[in-house]
Amino acid sequence: MSQDIRIKRGVDIKLVGKAEKMFANVPQATVFALRPDDFHGVTPKLAVKEGAQVNAGDTLFYSKYDDRIKFTSPVSGEVTEIVRGAKRKILEVKVLVDSEITYKEFNTNASSKEEVIETLLESGAWAYIKQRPYDVIANPSDKPKAIFISGYNSAPLSVDLDFALQGKEKSLQKGIEIVSKLTTGKVHLSVDGSQPSSIFQNISGVELHNVTGPHPAGNVGVQIHHINPVNKGERVWVVTPQDLAIIGDLFLTGKFNAERVIALSGSEVKQPRYVKTIAGTSITNIIKDALKAGDHRIITGGPLTGTKISENGYLGYYDNQITVLPEGNKHRFLGWVPWLYNSIFSMAGSSLASKGKEYVMDTNKNGEERAFVVTGEMEKVFPFDIYPMYLLKSIMYNDIGEMENLGIYEVAPEDFALAEVINTSKINLQKTVREGLDLMIKEVG
Amino acid sequence: MKFLRDALDGIKPNFISGGKWEKWNPVFETFETFLFTPDHVTTSGSHIRDGVDMKRLMTVVVLALFPALFFGMYNIGYFHFEQLVAIGQLPSYTFMEAFLFGLWKMLPIIIVSYGVGLGIEFIFAMFYGHSIHEGYFVTGMLIPLIVPVDLPLWMLAVAIVFGVVIGKEIFGGTGMNILNPALVVRAFLFFAYPTFMSGDKVWVAGASEIDGMSGATILGQLGSGAEAVVAQSYSVMDMFIGLIPGSIGETSTLAILMGAVVLLLAGVASWRIMLSGVIGAGIMSALFLLWGGALTDASALIGLKPLMDFGFNHLLVGGFAFGLVFMATDPVSATQTNTGKWIYGFLIGFLSILLRVLNGFPEAVMLVILLLNVFAPTIDHYVVQASVKRRNKRVEDRIKKALSA
Secondary structure: OOOOEEOOOOOOOOEOOOOEEEEOOOOOOOEEEEOHHHOOOOOEEEOOOOOOEEOEOOEEEEEOOEEEEEEEOOOOEEEEEEEEOHHHOEEEEEEEEOOOOOEOOOOOOOOOHHHHHHHHHHHOHHHHOEEEOOOEEOOOOOOOOEEEEEEOOOOOOOOOHHHHOOOOHHHHHHHHHHHHHHOOOEEEEEEEOOOOOOOOOOOOOOEEEEEEOOOOOOOHHHHHHHHOOOOOOOOEEEOOHHHHHHHHHHHHHOOOOOEEEEEEEOOOEOOOEEEEEEOOEEOHHHHOOOEOOOOEEEEEOOOOOOEEEOOOOEOOOOOOEEEEEEOOOOOEEOOOOOOOOOEOOOOOOOEOOOOOOOEOOOOEOOOOOOOOOOOOOHHHHOOOOOOHHHHHHHHHOOOHHHHHHHOHHHOOHHHHHHHHHHOOOOOOHHHHHHHHHHHHHHHOO | OHHHHHHHHHHHHHOOOOOOOHHHHHHHHHHHHHHEEOOOEOOOOOOOOOOOOHHHHHHHHHHHHHHHHHHHHHHHHHHHHHHHHHOOOOOOOOHHHHHHHHHHHHHHHHHHHHHHHHHHHHHHHHHHOOOOOOHHHHHHHHHHHOOOOOOOHHHHHHHHHHHHHHHOHHHOOOOOOOOOHHHHHHHHHHHHOHHHHOOOOOOOOOHHHOOOOOOOOHHHHHHOOOHHHHHHHOOHHHHHHOOOOOOOOOOOHHHHHHHHHHHHHOOOOOHHHHHHHHHHHHHHHHHHHHHHHHHHOOOHHHHHHHHHHOHHHHHHOOOHHHHHHHHOOOOOOOOOOHHHHHHHHHHHHHHHHHHHHHOOOOOHHHHHHHHHHHHHHHHHHHHHHHHHHHHHHHHHHHHHHHHHO
């Protein structure tokens, strides 16, 4: 029985620079990099040395505390550099790509759960399977009660899945078949209820849910909360559609091919459009001649949850988007005067949400950090049966029992992204939530 | 504005750590960020942030207070000149004269309020090394509006010191306080200097110098049984517009409603608190209208009959509107959950009228809001616990299911 979800609390932030549905012609990058920081909570242990030759699918590093979880090269070539930071922390493992990509062959003959897990772990595709609670890579020994896939991208400037996944129907179906072996429960797929999807409507073997409403309706955490919430001690696994297609491809062809369609978007992009590329690609070719003049913030990922990178940076492992926004490092004269500068809610300014107009927003914090003062504002964009401010405060004073009671198991940092945008006190909420989740991993596991 | 920016950048090195006047950095920073929103950019999480910050929020609240402030100024002049006309000292006066007289009386109060309050804030900010938090910009405007016009300024200053230090700073400053600091100031004045805060001489400027003149508030007159005087002197329209004696900014329900509209349109104050407060006060007033006769017949409560019969007019006088719109909705001292706001607002309205009538206590609104400030965390606790119980029940159900399977 499918269950439809209607989300009322939230807001669609309409930004200038949504990608047009066509592909830009971008030559393939020569350097690719895998960044351990993309895999939160993983302590990397190198499996290769500088100068080694690798195929696509060969392990570059693995998790120090669970050596089953491997991270493999998205392309074939030579490991040219291992970039380290303070205390010799591994920041990037760079691979200079071959002219012709060669792939390692994996066992596709997987019928049992154990064999599926084995292939996923060997190929590095396991990293695509994340768990709730805690929003980290799943532990292969766990028994998830269900698997959730959100086929609805509601975040600002996000990828249109129907466009990005066209022609991938077979891979998606195979992917569903594979991940459904991982759980004894159901595989839930949620789609945008307001417009029928050409990609997902023919997928079988899933429980389909129509989700309607503003962002964060597309967040998988919101959907889990409304369909089958995570309780203490339970595990739910999540995977995104593009990653699912890669998993499907792996079992169809035996090759780990981390090719994905990304959107180059944001107000500072001359012609926002889609690019076919491979995870970990250097972005130099993608942004070359594509940006307007001025001070930029380049983000791998979306404007609400992405990571700031430099012009020589690399596409994040999970990211389907590169966003370029104007950097807001300027003083504004009397910037606090109401109606002088946009607000998303009616809170003392014009409303972005109520107008059809698209807005340019820069990265200025528009104020200084303060203690929590305004109440009730986060609830407007937080569609959970959770009191966000109470939960955040319990995280700030490290009270594990209270965090548990207030629902820490049901949230991920991304669920607080909108609350962070509208927060009058300018507190970094996603960081706070991440710290709370990390504390829970350490203390409860 | 580039020259201003350049000037600020020029003197800034003196104030940062290691500079000549580094101790004064909070003061400098306050003025700098007042003139220019800082160039701080996001580092993690959401890369874009909404335009609203604490400065803008507080500015909106101060703007919302302006109608009540301007009306208060006129009202000061109106009552002052009316009594002079009544004893024949003055043949007539103009609207502008009344307003300017009020402005003249009002300015010192505002200056003392901001001067003393911000002075304390600066001292604490310098002590802790952070910039000034904006909370006092609103408190400093609220205080002049809730005191009688002839209050000696030194009393006001003493009360502000008490209110800001004990009401706010010892808890950790803006956002941490339990009680509404402006109401703490007023409660301090009321209990420390009662002769200057109640009676029939304090509400009209200069009334104490004129023998035989009375400027008692409506509630004060009703409490002393002068029902007929009230009915004769003030119409319901007077009460709504605010041409009645009282604390400076609280008399005009109309001006306060204008402020309420600004607050609600801007989404700054909670409509839940305001609405439930009106409902609570309406229900209590209705109950007194219904049962007032039965309660007071041949009982010791006979003296309260005028207050009970006052009915829904209670919502127009005694600072009820001001308290509900500007004091009860202070997000820091009010309840924080949406359900809690309904309960909190309702209790404020309900108890205000109850205390006002049965105790014959015109200050009821102030004291009830302070009381509910204290109970706000308790109300929230039970609201949040309800959500916790729902969550824990899911786990229990799961265990039961697993056990029975």
